[in-house]
Amino acid sequence: MDPIFVNSKKALLNLFSAFLPDWTVVLVSIFISIGAIMVLGPFTMMYLTWFERKLLGRIQNRIGPNRVGIFGLLQPIADGVKMLTKEDIVPEGADKAVHLLAPIAIVIPSLLVFSVLPFGRNMTAVNLNIGVLFFLAVSATTTLSIFMGAWASRNKFSLLGGMRSVAQLVSYEVPMVLSVVPVILAAGSLSTVDLVESQGGWNGFKWFVFTPWGFTAFITFYLSGVAECNRTPFDIPEGESEIVAGFHTEYSGMKFALWYMAEFMNVFTVSGLTAVLFLGGWQGAPGLPSWAWFFIKTYALVFVMMWFRGTLPRLRVDQLMGLAWKFLLPLTLVNIFVAGLWFFIPDLRWRVGTAVALLGLTFWALMALNRTALPEKRTYEFAE
Amino acid sequence: MLGVLRGMGITLKNFLASYVLPRRPDSLETGGIVTVQYPEERLPEKENFRNFPFLVFDGTVDNIRCVSCDICAKECPPKCIYIVRDTDSEGKPLKRPKVFDIDFTVCMNCGICEEACPFDAIFMDHEFEIGGPERQKSLVYHRDDLLKSTAHFQKIRPTDFAAIEERRKKDAEKKAAAQATVQAAAQPKPQTPPSPQP
Amino acid sequence: MSPPVLEKTFQASDPVLQDTETFEVNLGPQHPSTHGVFRMNVKLEGETIVSLKPVMGYLHRNHEQIAENMSYLGSMPYTDRLDYFNSMSNNFGYALAVERLAKIDVPERAQYVRVIMAELTRLVNHVSVIGFLLNDLGAFFTPVLYAFREREKILDVFEEVAGSRMMCNYLRFGGVKRDLTPAVTERIKKIVRGFPKFLDEFEGLLTRNEILCIRCQKVGVLPYDLAVNAGITGPMARASGVNYDLRKVDRYSIYDRFKFKIPLGKIGDVYDRYLVRILEMRESLKILEQALKEIPAGPVMNPKFAALAKAPRNFKPPKGEAYGRVEAPKGELGFYLVSDGTAQPWRYHVRAPSLINLTVLEDLCLGHKVADAVIILGSIDIVLGELDH
């Protein structure tokens, strides 16, 4: 079961190599990988919308989509048809070329990052030796597209959304990158494949999340990841109740669908990368194939993101920045130091003790320093 | 932190409960899915529910209770009722409406026509699915669209029907008795001849 | 003539150079969180509000003028449409005004029924408002839908007694339209019994939620003095510590018979407004419990005026004026009536709490962010039907 995808690709390549020259086989191999991702990306997006709607529905004591197909499974297709047939409205004062380019430009990085995700054993499209860096770098360019969309719309809400988005993405990029550092330190490699392999396997719990620094990094990375995807509680760039729809206010039809697609693919890839970095990627109990483990872990993280959405209100811009710069950033910096100490101290008890103590102290100190931003308890009088 | 986690717990509880707990109407008490899948499932109709008005007739369609007294049209707060009294072939006014139009685009379902009607002729219906292909003409209901039998009224609002019928019966008896006494008083006297027309 | 501005040499300390450009945004009339067709003309510096002008009137429907051309009873269904969340309270206020004008007594049972309905309305309003406030805060409908689950039960009761879920048109001068059946009384009891459990769940989801706390605390602070000077009423005033509740102050209807307290906030920010509403609901439940226990049997309509409903045109209150006010969920809802002895009021005026509470919007919003303006508006709790009557 495990190598089913790898083997089928091999079989396909064998088939082609029988009658095609060698160099085309390489091309075919590339195209198969690209094709798989091109199918997987939009497909994931489609069913994540379905998943999210179902899940939120259940959280809110509703049923969710259930009219199109059984369990509403054809709903995404119906939505797609709707989006395609909708009128494409470009505002009068818009910068037409940039307005058109922006949603296209945002889908590209979202699709590109799929290429370094190890979906299973030997199932990485490109095993770059800078895999994680590639992921972070490419996803950083989404800022640019959001900016393009916001600016080209010539709408004040879009502009506000764009500015918020940039401030947010640039801020959260920092703790996100810094929380990856301990993991890279531990694995000694930037390649996603190496990262997964260094997390051992099911036996012995070698996942990084089971170490104090790993756990801290997991939380900080995941939170920054949620912020990078513009998801609740960090969805201020498109905060519906405040700035209508933020940077994609002026988009309709398929262009709007592309923004959405990028967002949902980001949700998937960020969850996937979190699973790879901290939850052992495709490593798992041998009962299930490796790719199944990867998807289980990823979807568990996706579930948490949607669960956030079903529960939490959103933060304000300044609080969001405060969280990134005043809390996550110092914590991740200390965490790098703690991870360094971890590999420096030989004795297990000592290193666990030091790590927990240091991180706890930092957490407490940061809470104390930020206490003005923390909620206060209120008392109420009762008049007769 | 703890507050957020507690909130997450509550939403998770609701999420899981939606798979376990029963649906409407029990779910209103227990939690769980409260959706009513409208065209297929319907909530039980409340007897007192009021929507657009209708005119009642006793037995056959000719027997309209409405005497076209115009009270409802006058009392109607948004003035959505329009009545024209029927006349016989000689142009004498009859106690029934020729035109009785209600503009449902204007009607606000307040039920004041029903309260004001001294002849128990107009009542509020339970029918609410009156959508039409356009927004003006199909929502102006004419006399014949509005007519519904007393049986329909009995079906949708049995309690009110019983009370009203009892009152009507009493009124009728009283009227009959009064008429009887009037007749009894009138009988011994000799009939005065109709005064000659000038 | 050359423009003089160009001739001027700017100093680095010149405010023109230091200030960033202000940015004017129209929030509304079509905006997801203006609670209807309401517009806020906002000037921003970055995201900070430097000026905010509310623009209203998009839903103006001539309410007062219509009522002045209508029989007294004919206005009753129109009052439903003032604050369409709380038609029962609106009916209550109007009925009180007319009863004062025409000196109508209301039977005991009807008084209880009115109080029960008014308090149920308060529950409906407060849960929904908190839900919408959370929506403004960015929660994706979950609190709203939990609130609506509860509201659904109460609306079912309204439908059963009044015939309509929102546009109740239930009160009549001298009583109420229809008696509560024992089955309905049982249902209300059940709702009142079950409500604290829901409130606990709701509070668990919200009250100690850190995100909600930091978003709401110290935002939109309404000081005591401003609240009094601007004539703010209702939960908003009480959140600022103004001990003013008409149920205690005016003692209209039979509210002096019930034991309940008035929760008062100390700071007057959005969070206080939120929590005062929650606490108020708990007090309302106490009133409901007492009312349901004590409700006597008897008629629900003053028999002298029962015939009135049959002929609204014949109802001609004596010459004079009257002001009836109730503690509506949003604040003091007053109806001022002047009669000239005809079947139509000579003057009909509504003191709409939404409108008066909104007057402080700019004071509350200045210096805050756009996101705060939205939640401040949400916490003021306006309904456009009432605002633009």
Added chain:
Amino acid sequence: MSPLVLLVKTGIYLLMALSLLAAVGVVTFRNIFHSALALAGTLLGVAGIYLALRADFLAGVQILLYVGAVVTLILFAIMLTHRLGDPTIPQANKQSGPALAGLLILAALLGSLFLKTNWPVSEAALTPVTVRVLAKALLGEFVFPFEVVSIVLLAALIGAIVIARKD
């Protein structure tokens, strides 16, 4: 030359052409926002060239820092200062003469370096610069310049904060 190599080479040349084209766009677009976008395109193209030269890490950092951060900040500045986004404002000014002179000097400098460098001609002579090698170099041999650069950056950071503080 196998067709595959030809394909790759064509790709690289195409990339170069595109980045040059974008670079021309940076200086010729009338709209400053478009210029900034073209700059992003140029930087992306350069990153692509790095990638083709097997400098993976450099390419990643190029995208992360230049496209992800620097261009974004430029765009942010453009957006905050409204009137700069106005397409009617001319992008050229009187300093184009001195700028051209500066450019020529720079070109001469780069050209002389270009000629002096002993370029390896075969692929085998290329030592693959992996992240590991880079890290060892930065924290071993070149640790002193590395730290000096860090201090300079720190000073810049503190300076920025001091300037930005209102009181």
